[in-house]
Amino acid sequence: MLFFIDSEEDFNKVFHGGLADYAQKLKQNGDIGHIGFSSHKPDIAAKVVQTGLAEVMMFSINLAFDLCPPDKYILDTLTDGWQKDEFRGLDPQRAALYTLCEQKGIGISVMKTLGAGKLISAEHTPFSKPMSVNQCIHYALSRPSVFSTLVGSQTADEVNESLSYLEAGDTDKDYTPFLGELNNDFAGNCVYCSHCQPCPVDIDIATVNKYLDIARLDKKNIPPSVSSHYRSLKHSGSACIACGSCENRCPFGVPIIKNMTEAAELFEK
Numbered sequence: 001m002l003f004f005i006d007s008e009e010d011f012n013k014v015f016h017g018g019l020a021d022y023a024q025k026l027k028q029n030g031d032i033g034h035i036g037f038s039s040h041k042p043d044i045a046a047k048v049v050q051t052g053l054a055e056v057m058m059f060s061i062n063l064a065f066d067l068c069p070p071d072k073y074i075l076d077t078l079t080d081g082w083q084k085d086e087f088r089g090l091d092p093q094r095a096a097l098y099t100l101c102e103q104k105g106i107g108i109s110v111m112k113t114l115g116a117g118k119l120i121s122a123e124h125t126p127f128s129k130p131m132s133v134n135q136c137i138h139y140a141l142s143r144p145s146v147f148s149t150l151v152g153s154q155t156a157d158e159v160n161e162s163l164s165y166l167e168a169g170d171t172d173k174d175y176t177p178f179l180g181e182l183n184n185d186f187a188g189n190c191v192y193c194s195h196c197q198p199c200p201v202d203i204d205i206a207t208v209n210k211y212l213d214i215a216r217l218d219k220k221n222i223p224p225s226v227s228s229h230y231r232s233l234k235h236s237g238s239a240c241i242a243c244g245s246c247e248n249r250c251p252f253g254v255p256i257i258k259n260m261t262e263a264a265e266l267f268e269k
Ligand code: SF4
Pocket: 189, 190, 191, 192, 193, 194, 195, 196, 197, 205, 206, 209, 249, 250, 251, 252, 253, 254, 256
């Protein structure tokens, strides 16, 4: 794992200072199985992803980090606190990084799931009330390409609180009320919250939207892995009967019926 690549200087040290070559050599010799890296900066992380060196990325993801303005170094917010009135919508650079990882087949392991505990603290939360551990975990796990999320625990009770996610219901995990508090610009953009379920024909709408967002990055070159994931869905966009019940439930005005049609056109023709 190449840790903490957060600046151009870090990037140059790794990729032009011999470390990347050394890691590749270790892998070729069978001394290590895989190469990963960690970062807290979406622009630098995307640059590393584009090199094709890494197979896994550790990245700090939580709702407040994703809502911070693009010019903010998110680790500063852990000492300075969050300015809720700066929150406008999910940072497009961070959202693009997650879809880029999905496009390139790079798994994301999430750090700072609870924002160093600040998101679940009444004193430090930027929202009207603390998020629950389940809501934080669910937010992280519902980002594209995320396969695991790390939650720091100091006591057995805290471990049990995190494990309760495995049995939590949709209402306990729902993080959308926090998005609803903001002066934001989510209109029309899917945040993969699954608030729109159930669908009478069992389409996993958030997942179809996730694959569609990746395909939209470059419609002529949709990664085969993404097409194959889409085709393995039990019920895909073409199954939509345009009943509209999902659109009534979506808090963010996503044109779901239109999206299902577009997904069917892109993936099923
Ligand atoms: S369509 Fe709306 S409700 Fe459904 S997952 Fe996307 S944002 Fe959430």
